Amino acid sequence: MSRLKYLIALGALLLSSQALALFELDLDFSYNKQVYGTTRQNDLVSRTYATSLAVYLFQNTAIEFSYAHTDDITTEANVIKVEGTNSSIVGMQNRVRTRVAGIGIRQALAGRKSRFRPMISLGYARLLIDDRTDFSFRDDGTNQVLNIEGELSKRRQDSAFGTFSVQIRMTKTFSLKASVKTIIPAFDFDRASDNMKYAAGIVWFF
Numbered sequence: 001m002s003r004l005k006y007l008i009a010l011g012a013l014l015l016s017s018q019a020l021a022l023f024e025l026d027l028d029f030s031y032n033k034q035v036y037g038t039t040r041q042n043d044l045v046s047r048t049y050a051t052s053l054a055v056y057l058f059q060n061t062a063i064e065f066s067y068a069h070t071d072d073i074t075t076e077a078n079v080i081k082v083e084g085t086n087s088s089i090v091g092m093q094n095r096v097r098t099r100v101a102g103i104g105i106r107q108a109l110a111g112r113k114s115r116f117r118p119m120i121s122l123g124y125a126r127l128l129i130d131d132r133t134d135f136s137f138r139d140d141g142t143n144q145v146l147n148i149e150g151e152l153s154k155r156r157q158d159s160a161f162g163t164f165s166v167q168i169r170m171t172k173t174f175s176l177k178a179s180v181k182t183i184i185p186a187f188d189f190d191r192a193s194d195n196m197k198y199a200a201g202i203v204w205f206f
Contacts, residue, residue, distance in 0.1 A: 024054040028201030041077040060108040091136030121163040175203040
């Protein structure tokens with residue numbers, strides 16, 4: 001965490017030296033639901049809330065502070081017989097909560113007055129993951145169901161992030177935004193395509 005604190009302190013120092021800097025505040029949201037199974041009895045629901053603050057040090061180059069919160073919930077209602085017992089697994093729910101705090105560089109590929117303004121962001125991210133799986137067991141003789149709460153697993157990783165976004169200018173101070181972002185756990189760039197998130201949002205300039 002000390003590396004992230006150092007980078008934030010560096011960003012604050014740069015920010016304090018830019019009295020006339022332009023700021024961008026981004027708010028993003030994404031939602032995804034997948035239903036699967038022979039009787040559509042299972043589903044995966046993902047929600048992401050994200051925000052970022054960009055401080056422009058030059059006309060098209062900014063330092064970016066970002067935070068994202070994602071909840072992924074997988075619910076399955078498959079019936080699986082437990083061998084050697086009179087019981088069956090009748091339900092499972094896996095909950096993964098991911099929080100990402102990052103700092104990096106945002107580079108705009110068009111001027112501020114452009115109708116469409118593509119951007120690229122690259123930087124360091126601190127990845128915090130909470131993971132828990134709960135099970136429901138049924139006694140096949142009595143049909144009683146026992147719910148067992150799984151153990152909470154916590155992980156932390158130094159990572160990298162990359163974002164490509166397009167802003168659609170609506171007014172002088174407001175834009176719509178579409179983006180795709182990837183988190184690269186432990187700087188393993190071979191996994192860049194494993195953690196991609198698509199989002200839509202809004203941007204304020206001040």
